Amino acid sequence: DSGVTQTPKHLITATGQRVTLRCSPRSGDLSVYWYQQSLDQGLQFLIQYYNGEERAKGNILERFSAQQFPDLHSELNLSSLELGDSALYFCASSVSGREHNEQFFGPGTRLTVL
């Protein structure tokens, strides 16, 4: 158990809908990362937050947005869902987001868009 929690574990929805994925980082970790893992594209970095502020942005679509709240939990919002958005979404956390701080991954949320 990494100490990172993600809810829900599974999510099934229809095209065009909007969903919210939630992540609680390990106690004491200030940095949160979001990743998308699909069969054909591997692990794709989406976005990083540090202590409530966006720190780095990767291959995140405009239909996706995220935020980190004062209690450090983070939410990833996916809207106007398409079939291709079906994937595993992972959240990871680290102490400060520096290169020598280990990232701890949560168990993931499996999103299925029908």
Add this chain to the structure above:
Amino acid sequence: GENVEQHPSTLSVQEGDSAVIKCTYSDSASNYFPWYKQELGKGPQLIIDIRSNVGEKKDQRIAVTLNKTAKHFSLHITETQPEDSAVYFCAASISGNQFYFGTGTSLTVIP
């Protein structure tokens, strides 16, 4: 942006043999290179990492080497065991931001 390539995509070895996975990266600014192991149904777990000011790092049966000039780094697992079977990912990062992952290597250790 950064591009990380990983080879091979699948690897089968006999128990006790060594396994080597290789990655290349494109952005010379990348300075942190972690390796992750992902077991079925779980999130990736860090197994070893190396920073750009170090050429080699070892932790028991696992070692990582980095060649900054050639922009490649490798994972070496010696005396493989069945529990080493998993998917392994390499990654490159600039100072802990924007991690770019390889496409993964599925390692099978045959008892």
